[in-house]
Amino acid sequence: MEVIVCLLALVLSACEAQVFFQPEQVHLAYGAQPSYMVVTWVTLNHTNTPSYVEYGIDSLSWVVKNSGQKEFVDGGNETRSIFIHSVTMTHLKPGERYMYHVGGPLGWSDIFYFRTMPTNTDFSARFALYGDMGNENAVALSSLQELAQSGSIDAILHVGDFAYDMDTDNARYGDIFMNQIQPIAAYVPYMVCPGNHEAAYNFSNYRNRFTMPGGSGDSLFYSFNIGKAHVISFSTEVYYYYSYSKYGWLQIINQYKWLENDLRAANTPEARAQRPWIIVQGHKPMYCSNNDGPTEQCNNLKGNLLRYGIPSLHAFSIEDLFYKYGVDLQFYAHEHSYERLWPVYNMTVCNGTESAYDNPRAPVHVITGSAGNREGQTGFNPEPYPWSATHSDDYGYTLMTVVNATLIDLKQISIDKGGKVIDHMMITKEKSNPGFDCHLHHQRALL
Ligand SMILES: [Fe+2]
Structure with missing residues (x-):
């Protein structure tokens, strides 16, 4: 018996001593320039070597390296560490298909590939969008993997x-999730924004695992250009988790100032003519028709922090900011369902000229939070608000094509119905800057 116990102890100690240098969780992001692509991955132990990417068009003939790797210590009771490697490929030719792998002397990933953006802005940019996926019941996953590959x-x-949530089981859920999306994210840029399920330890899993371009420097807010669109990603959660830091209110103000500067730059006549569409993603919606209780986002419109801004002061309102700078289209999630809204500002529907979405007089909001997750779908109020055009609680995701300077095409795909398009919308506009005039044509709603 004693011998067996000793043997068991030996095996266990050997396991503890095991080290893992194999690259995993490989994912791409757009970089600061169209000719950049950023690839980020994880090793479970420090490699004590530089982090390499070998890449090329016909062969892995080019190499770029980063000498540093970041130790990420999770906030759980194990204070578990993983090591984040991030390398930027530069001088990429436009419109080319590249192959690449990541790693170094101790181990290489599989070979993946991606395509760079064309140089000019005259191409149709195609996106898949969704929120609220999770490790368990990630219903939309296989369909998205096929689209990407x-x-x-x-x-x-x-x-x-x-991941519901990344920090669960001392951040092992984060590892599982990032490996789960590798068959998508190693092939196309995976551009993200933080949700409430990333809030643990001041969003540390989110801030460390992703490498978005510019902005806050830790992926909380940033922007990038693609085709005829300027895309902005921001954190709705700074309005809800400001108590996480003694500088909480400052985080709201910092982000707001950055958003205003970014929108101002995107709205110079030259910039807006080149990229007429401004598209935004954030997690928690301003408007929704779900039965999420009297104090949550959908049914507490007067208290919605994104609409109202800082309580009592009515300052730093995101709704007012996006309206002022002509943000055309806003994507949110959090509600586990799909909902398309009529153009809306300040609880007032402001439809366009020929039809609702022809030259809309206010931003269009879409809530797309139905990719999966273990919490199930969210039901709707029996009588939706006037700004609700349509909704569905089918699992699914959204496809968006920024077709050209005057047309955006949106489709909602239902996984429950075998990939069927259950909603189709086209937004058209004649002017690059829509110059919303909802406040002139309609009585201002009470805040
Ligand atoms: Fe959420």
Whole structure:
């Protein structure tokens, strides 16, 4: 018996001593320039070597390395560490298909590939969008993997709430999730924003695992250009988790100032003529028709912090900011369902000229939070608000094509109905800056 116990102890100690240098959780993001692509991955132990990417068009003939790797210590009771490697490929040729793998002397990933954006802005940019996916019941996953690997989309926008939750089991759920999306995210840029399920330890799993371009420097807010669109990603959660830091209110103000500067730059006549569409993603919606209780986002419109801004002061309102700078289209999630809204500002429907979405007089909001997750779908109020055009609690995701300077095409795909398009919308506009005039034509609603 004593011998068996000793043997068991030996095996266990050997297991503890095991080290893992194999790259995993490989994912791409757009970089600061169209000719950049950022690839980020994880090893479970420090490699004590530089982090390499070998890449090329016909062969893995080019190499770029980063000498640093970041230790990420999870906030759980194990204070478990993983090591984050991030390398930027530069001088990429436009419109080319590249192959690549990541790692170094101690181990290489599989070979993946991606396609760079064309140089000019005259191409249709294709996205898949969704929020609230999760490790368990990630219903939309296989369909999205096929889209990414078949070259049917250019990029993903994941509108917050990833693994339910990344910090669970001392951040092992984060590892599982990032490996689960590798068959998508190693092939197309996986552009993200934080949700409430990433809030643990001041969003540390989110801030460390993703490498978005510019902005806050830790992926909380940033922007990038693609085709005829300027895409902005921001954190709705700074309005809800400001108590996480003694500088909480400052986080709201910092983000707001950055958003205003970014929107101002995107609205110079030259910039807006080149990229007429401004598209935003954030996690928690301003408007929704779900029965999520009297104090949550959908049924507490007067208290909605994104609409109202800082309580009592009515300052730093995101709704007012996006209206002022002509943000055309806003994507949110959090509610586990799909909902398309009529153009809306300040609780007032402001439809366009020929039809609702022809030259809309206010931003269009879409809630797309139905990719999966273990919490199930969210029901709707029996009588939706006047700004609700349509809704569905089918599992699914959204496909968006920024077709050209005057047309955006949106489709909602239902996984429950075998990939069927259950909603189709087209937004058209004649002017690059829509110059919303909802406040002139309609009485201002009470806040
Ligand atoms: Fe959420």
